Amino acid sequence: MESKASISLCMITKNEEAFLERCLNSVKDIVSEIIIVDSGSVDKTREIAKSFGAKVFDFQWKDSFAEARNESIRRASSGWILVLDADEFIDKIIKEKLKELVENAGQKTGGFFLDQISYLKAPFSGCRKNNLKFTEEYPFCISKRMVRLFRSKEGFKFRHRVHELVDDSLKEKGYEILDSGLSIHHLGSVKDEKSLQRKQEKYAKLILKQLEDDPNSARYSYYAAGYFMSMNDVDRALELYKKVAEIDPNFKLIFSDIAKAYLKKGNIERAIVYFRKSMKLHPENPSPANNLAVLLMQKSMFASAKTILEEQIEKNPDSKPLRINYQTLLEHAYKKQGVYKAG
Numbered sequence: 001m002e003s004k005a006s007i008s009l010c011m012i013t014k015n016e017e018a019f020l021e022r023c024l025n026s027v028k029d030i031v032s033e034i035i036i037v038d039s040g041s042v043d044k045t046r047e048i049a050k051s052f053g054a055k056v057f058d059f060q061w062k063d064s065f066a067e068a069r070n071e072s073i074r075r076a077s078s079g080w081i082l083v084l085d086a087d088e089f090i091d092k093i094i095k096e097k098l099k100e101l102v103e104n105a106g107q108k109t110g111g112f113f114l115d116q117i118s119y120l121k122a123p124f125s126g127c128r129k130n131n132l133k134f135t136e137e138y139p140f141c142i143s144k145r146m147v148r149l150f151r152s153k154e155g156f157k158f159r160h161r162v163h164e165l166v167d168d169s170l171k172e173k174g175y176e177i178l179d180s181g182l183s184i185h186h187l188g189s190v191k192d193e194k195s196l197q198r199k200q201e202k203y204a205k206l207i208l209k210q211l212e213d214d215p216n217s218a219r220y221s222y223y224a225a226g227y228f229m230s231m232n233d234v235d236r237a238l239e240l241y242k243k244v245a246e247i248d249p250n251f252k253l254i255f256s257d258i259a260k261a262y263l264k265k266g267n268i269e270r271a272i273v274y275f276r277k278s279m280k281l282h283p284e285n286p287s288p289a290n291n292l293a294v295l296l297m298q299k300s301m302f303a304s305a306k307t308i309l310e311e312q313i314e315k316n317p318d319s320k321p322l323r324i325n326y327q328t329l330l331e332h333a334y335k336k337q338g339v340y341k342a343g
Contacts, residue, residue, distance in 0.1 A: 004079035005079055005080070005099075005102045005103045006032040006078035006079050006080065007030060007031045007032060007078050007079075007080045007081070007082050007098070007099075007102060007149075008031065008032065008033050008034075008035055008073075008076035008077060008078035008080070008081050008082070008152060009024075009027055009031040009033070009034045009035065009082050009084060010035045010037075010069070010072040010073050010075070010076055010081050010082070010083050011023075011034070011035065011036050011037070011072060011083070011084055011085065011086065012036075012037045012038075012039065012059070012065070012068040012069060012071075012072055012085075013036055013037070013038045013039070013041060013045050013049070013086050014038065014039045014040055014041050014045070014061075015041045015042060015043045015045060016041070016043075016045045016086030016087070017041075017043040017044040017045050017048060019086045019087040019187065020045055020048045020049065020086040021048050022089050023084055023085075023086050023087070023088055023089045024048070024049070024052045024054070025089075026089035026090045026091070026095065027082065027084070027089075027090055027095060028052055029095075030095050030096075030098060030099050031078075031082065032078050033055065033076070033077060033078060034049070034052055034053065034054035034055065035054070035055055035057070035072050035073075035075045035076055036049045036054045036055065036056045036057065036072075037057050037059045037068055037071050037072040037075070038056055038057070038058060038059060039058075039059045039060070039061040039068060040058075040061065045086075055075065057071070057072075057075060059071050063161060063205075063206060063209060064161040064162075064164075064206070065158070065160075065161060065162055065163075065164045065206070066157070066158040066159050066160050066161060066164040069083065069158040069164055069166075070157050070158050073152070073156070073158075076152045076153075077152075078152055079102070079151065079152055079153075080102045080149060080150065080151055080152055081149070081150055081151070081152045082098070082148065082149050083148045083149075083166075084148070084184065085186075085188070087186060087187045087188040088116070088184050088185060088186045088187070088188075089184075089185050089187075090184060090185070091185065094182045094183060094184075097180075097182055098149065098180075098182065101149065101180055101182075102149070108174075108175060108176050109175065109176055109177075109178055110150055110151050110154065110156070110170040110173065110175025110176060110177060111147045111149055111150030111151065111156075111166070111170050111175065111177050111178075112147070112148075112149045112150070112177065112178050112179070112180040112182075113145045113146065113147055113148075113177060113178070113179045113180060114145070114146060114147075114148045114149060114180050114182050114183060114184050115143045115144070115145055115146075115182070115183045115184070116143065116144045116145075116146050116148075116183075116184045116186050117141050117142075117143050117183050117184065117185055117186060118141060118142050118143075118144070118186040118187075118188060119138035119140070119141050119185070119186070119187060120138055120139075120140040120141060120142065121137075121138055121139070121140070122140065123140050124140065124142055126142055127140040127141060127142040128140065128141060128142070128143075129141075143183075145179075146165075147165070147166050147167050147170065147177055148184060149180065150166060150170060150177075151175070154170075154173060154175070155169075155173070156169040156170055156173070157169045160210060160219075160220075161206040161207075161209055161210040161213070162203050162206035162207055162210060162223075163207075163219075163223065200230075203227075204227045207220060207223045207224050207227055208224060208227070210223075211223075211224050216247060217247075218244045218247040218248040218251045219251075221240045221241075221243050221244045221247065222240070222241070222244045222251060222252065222254070222257075224240050225237040225238075225240035225241045225244065225257070225261075228240065229261065229264070234261055234264050234265055237261055238258065238261040238262070238265075241254060241257050241258045241261055242258060244257075245258065249281065250281065253278055253282060253285065253287065253288060254278075255274045255275070255277040255278035255281060255288070256274070256275060256278040256287065256288050256291065258274045259271040259272075259273075259274035259275045259278065259288075259291065260291075262274065263295075268295055268298065268299065271295060272292065272295050272296070272299070275288050275289075275291050275292035275295065276292060279292055279308075286312045286315070286316045286319050286321075286322055287321075289308050289309075289311075289312045290309075290312065290319075290321050290322055290325060292308060293305040293308045293309045293312075293325055293329075294325055296308070297325075297328075297329060302329065305329055306326075306329055309322055309325060309326040309329060310326070313326060
């Protein structure tokens, strides 16, 4: 009989021979079983999995990551489930702390958030500098908090065709989700160009299908808008972003996204209007104000930009983007106007 603190590793795969071995090596000594649900690999994925003693199950793809995930967790026999993708791995320090989490979890704790750190070769909106030496060839990274460790045998289910989540299922059954403070390393963004293109096309198809399933979903309207932005269909993206704002004006920084769509259309005036809305709705976040200040500078509204940047720097003294834009304002805009002389 499995210990209540034992962990089943549950994964879904398809043609992951390039990454799978590293993933399994990173957790093989803390999991009591490895469950692999494979949807048609034609490379060495299955052989690699079996070399680690994994239980490999065939699965017919049904245009839903949630269904595949649920098939994998249905097979688990341990007290806890750890969900990883083949292009992810866990380092030694984190691995030891994962065991401590499940061993010390309270009865009301259903699962834990882990930070998925994705490594990037080029900067991306919201990214930060990567300071980890073992991935120093990727100078940037971006984090996303996800429930990846949760109790087994409680009937929890993933939902959504893509960007699938188990969070709501835990909450509905009365369990709390705690922040683990731990991270998963994700190398999916550093795959070759063709693989990334195939992934983007697959995700786009599922996002649009999910939106058909649930047309009033702010989450999937937002994802669909992002897809149309990537395809340069700005009008369609703008329509969906505005729909998100109607459904839930607090969804992410939705008014900033609307502003950026207007910018792509070359409409600075409308972008300014929506960055102002975003700044008002999210006073704790310096990003909308910073973007607004940049546009005001472009419109030669230097005094307004200066006021905004100074207020934001007072609240966020460590923000590099704010300080860079403020220095630009002083050194260039104000100097040209003869309003301010840099000392």
